Amino acid sequence: MTARHTYTFGFLLLILSTSCKSKTDQSKESVDNSTTIEHPKPSKAPGEAPKGMTWIPGGEFNQGAVPNDHMAMSHEKPVHPVHVDGFFMDIHEVTNAQFAKFVKETAYVTMAEREIDWEEMKKQLPRGTPRPPDSILQPGSLVFKKTKSSVPNLYDYSQWWEWKIGANWRHPYGPGSDIEGKGNHPVVHIAYEDAQAYCKWAGRRLPTEAEWEYAARAGKDESIFFWGDDNSRLSSHANSWEGEFPVENTMEDGFERSAPVMSYPKNDFGLHDMAGNVWEWTSDWYNTDYYQKLASNGEVAQNPKGAASPFNSNNSYAQERVIKGGSFLCSASYCASYRISARMATSPDSGMEHLGFRTVLVGKQ
Template identity: 35%
Template sequence: MFVAHLFIFVLCLGTVLNENSGCGCSLNRDSTLDPKANYLLSTANSKCHRPEQEQNDKTMVLVPSGVYQVGTDDIVIETDQEGPRTLVKISSFYIDKYEVSNRDFSNFIKSTNYETEAERFGDSFVFTLFLNNTYKEMLKDFRVAQATWWYKVKGANWKHPYGSDSNLEDLMDHPVIHVSWNDAQAYCKWRDGRLPTEAEWEAACRGGLRDIKYPWGDKLFPNHTHKANIWQGTFPNYNSAKDGFIGTNPVNLFSQNDFGIHNMAGNVWEWTEDGWSKDKFAAKQTSQSIVMSSLGILKHTSDGLGSR
């Protein structure tokens, strides 16, 4: 429970539909080595169906089947454990072109009366820059031990992102935050979809490109332009906001990758359907570990289930 409670502060969702199986119940999850090829086969394990018009939703894009690179051999931070570079064969699927916005999530809540885990817990974690010094002094004993820039704030949840006295005014087009993996599952069920697997997520992120540092190429600021909302300054106390934002940005802002998907780097952490391990596809994911990747993606492994 502590792990789930701890990491519900800055997470957003993306739903995915398989091209052939419709609603996306088939997961590109179970990978085996093809003895005739230098890649892993990511195979589907179930199928279901969905009306054709939903597959052609204008808010979703097709990621074609193919062999995609996941991971890298160019390790920057060893503890991120982003290697080794692996090739994975993935079946085609549809994925949201935008992160799930507060407006999207609000429609889900209105339709289902769902209560998020942060609402049930009564608190969640808020980043230091969104709290004044007086409040932080009051909460200094309620911080994450190894990440003291996160403060446990009563009343913080998706509707009140910085505490009970905050609201979503001017944030309806920003990604929903303070949602757990279970909350993400509930939303996807309502959408008749599912979260992408980690392999699918990375394939979608790279936009069909290989051996690149970012979804748009190798330069962080090509032609001196900002391609994503990322931290710039001295972490965690100063963010220059040269990209225009100290916090989140609208889900349709910044240019999309070659698949037409926005914000695959920066902005917020994103959940995936399946778990994660250092050996990626070779190991059975059954540990209770948390790892943050170089792209800022939270990866929580718990009995084969994890984060995007």
């Protein structure tokens, strides 16, 4: 993947007002033919958990929205049975301090920090798209901004996202901002390639969507949230948006933007922040048809790795990965993605102020 990818999303959304399209249409084939891990791992931990991780025992669960979840979106359905083998998982999202150590040891440069190559970038854009002025064609990322008044159309997310030159993991709100004193906050503005690079350095990998959802559910098979079904407990259990989105955040949960990791109760597997705070990358391609395909098989999916190829019915050219968990921007009126089954499709070349990750490990490190 080249540096050009970082900037496509931001420019298309807020500057060029066009849609990102690959020259090659993506197949609608929705199931990876190699979905079964060849060597099943025991449900019992193979050894002591590495520091900062906990063992997630293998088991079977129903992936997707539970029947009583009236906020569920269509791409969270139909529910389908899945089995995952055991694995270790970070008890919280990767922090600024952890990512800083990785950068110090490897001199890694995130996608949001790389110079833009217009000749490469324009290959992804419709023919004839004009070259933006040099003052705009600079490294950056997407930063949230409040609106001054109520928003009648919540489908137009360009109203609260701003392409900010100079925004990256070191400067989460753009030039003049920093992460001083925020070493224990989740690292953000992380593109998929950045998360993969960290995983390689750490000797780990990103979770599959099934692993992530199984770990978040932690045995609560019929619950909407990791703590149960009581929405009134949201402010004490997750960092989300409370108040009128995106105008006013009442901060009943204590934070307006990201919160330090482990600020809220853990789930029954000992995992923090599986609801709210920042969205988290998974390794799965997003494919609109994938859940339907798994459900129609009539069998328990064994360690599914996601769709064989990306496909979005709203944009057949889109190449997106699944992210899970919701963020500090999720509200009951907008997406309520602090629900266990909630999922979103995001371009792997894009980092944003509310997107981070955590890692998993199979076996003892």
